[in-house]
Amino acid sequence: MASVFVSKFASLTAKAVILSFIVAMMAWSGVAQASTRHAAIVIDAKTGRTLYESNADALRYPASLTKMMTLYLTFEALQSGRISKSTPVPFSAEAASQPPTKLGVKAGGAVTVETAIYALITRSANDAATALGEMLGGSTRNFARTMTATAHRLGMTRTTFKNANGLPDDEQVTTAHDIALLGIALREHFPQYYGYFATRSFQYGRHRIRGHNHLLGRIDGVDGIKTGYTHASGYNLATSVKRDGRSIVAVVLGGKTSRSRDAEMAELIRKYMPRASRRGDPGDYIASRQEVAPAAVAVALPRHDAPTPDKRPARVIPAPETQALALVSEAPEPAARPALKVAEAIASKGVDPVSTASTAPSGWAIQIAATDSETQARAVLDKASKKAPTVLADASPFTAVYQKGGDTYYRARFGGFSSKTQAWDACGALKKRKISCYAVEQ
Incomplete structure (x- = not known):
């Protein structure tokens, strides 16, 4: 009997040890996979000297940093006269x-080039980026070819755009080093347009769209560039800084949260x-600026300014007064998770519900309602904007989807508050106008 007990005890102990080992390996694997997304670099933008790097040449997914190249080619077309800001x-x-x-914007609609630029820099608008690519390249595929060719002539040898x-x-990859080069190229090659990257918000119709770059206005000398998330x-974050005669471009990829990345x-x-040089030869480009190969231009940048759309644009809408802005379905910031193949991410979760190609909102938001209809949630937001235009002038309306008991609901929220006090004060002002409200941290 004793031998049977000992045998069973040994068996259970062995199973416990094996289970503990499996759990430990799974935990270690998760940490290892999560860490493989991280990369960073700091480059002296006056000399090209690398001041710091970590996994700087390892392949990573660019997410919305991709739009930096879309804007580079847009600026190139503006500079050459192929298009204008009002095109x-x-x-x-x-x-x-x-x-x-x-x-x-609905199919068949249009905005100006300048509105599209602001939309990419602040809202990181995926529809506007695609529309710009189709206009400049004739198709997304052709434009992606030119994006990649341009990247390579800038010295971004490990980057491929799709x-x-x-x-x-899954095939759209880059490196921290390559993104830093692109950031420097935008500054060096298009100083007349680079100021767009310092835009913190812009007015689109009745809505003020606030940007995702939280370092603008908070750290002395930061003048852009771009955030990204999937x-x-x-x-992801690419940042340009000019201060005390010094200049750097820094990149952080694969942050676990927007706050930790910032x-x-x-x-x-x-x-x-402080380690960057105050000296540098202003005549030398750090980011190569070779001429585009004629073949690449012929393939990806047709003579016509725009492809034939599926529907004829009824009119240009630089900043529509009547068109309702599409409110973004957003959710709280997800917990850190192991890196996934992009194909796996699409198959398992579809497009990331937080903010597919840009950072999820951070800071504080205020919630004024929750409903089972997204249309109704948007209507509530629109009504509140009209009822309290001064209080909500700099706030960004959005809907946050959540599930309860198998049903889908939509929270009507305004984001863009930098502190708890700011959000509470806004709620207090809204309550005086008989609009129910409470503050939540994103």
Whole structure:
């Protein structure tokens, strides 16, 4: 009897040890996979010297940092005179069907080039990026070819683009080093347009769209560039800083959260900005600027300013007064998770519900209602904007989807508050106007 007990005890002990080992390996694997997304670099933008790097040449997913190249080619077309800031950008059915974040322009509609630029920089609008790509390249595929060719002539040798907006594609890859080069190229090659990247918000119709770059206005000398996020990429950020005669471009890829990514970037700026040189030859480009090969131009940049859209644009809408802005379905920031193949991410979760090609909102938001109808949630937001235009002038309306008891509900929220006090004060002002409200941290 004793031998039977000992045998069973040994068997249970062995199973426990094996189970513990499996759990430990799974945990270690998760940490290892999550860490493989991280990469960072700091480059002295005056000399090209690398001040810091970590996995800087490892392949990563660019997410919405892709739009930096879309804007580079847009600026190139502006500089050459092929297009102007007022040129209409038509939205095809494909462009209009892109998932959030987006402007929400319907197929057959149009906005100006300048509106599209602001939309990419602030809202990181996927539909506007696709529309720009189709206009400049004739098709997304052709435009992606030119994006890749341009990347290589800038010295971004490990970068491949497959679309104009950064939505998941398993073959769309880059490196922290390559993105830093692109950031420097935007500054060096198009100083007349680079100021767009410092835009913190812009007015689109009745709505003020606020940007995702939280370092603008918070860290002295930061003047842009771009944020990005997908499940597979993690939280990405490219940042340009000019201060005290020094200049750097820094990149952080694969952050676990938008806050940790911003904190890492702030620390990189604090530590390495003093090490940047005040001297540099203004006549030398750090980012190569070879001429585009004629063949590449012929393939990807047709003579016509725009492709034939699925429907003829009725009119250009620079900043519509009557068109409702498509509100973004957003959810709280997800917990850190292991890196996934993009194809797996699409198959398992579809497009990331947080903010597919841009950072999820951070800071504080205020909620004024919750309903089982997204249309009704949007109507509530619109009504509140009209009833309290001063209080909500700088706030960004959005809907946040959540599930309860198998049913889908939509929270009507305004984001863009930098502190708890700011959000509470806004709620207090709304309550005086008989609008129910409470503050939530994103």
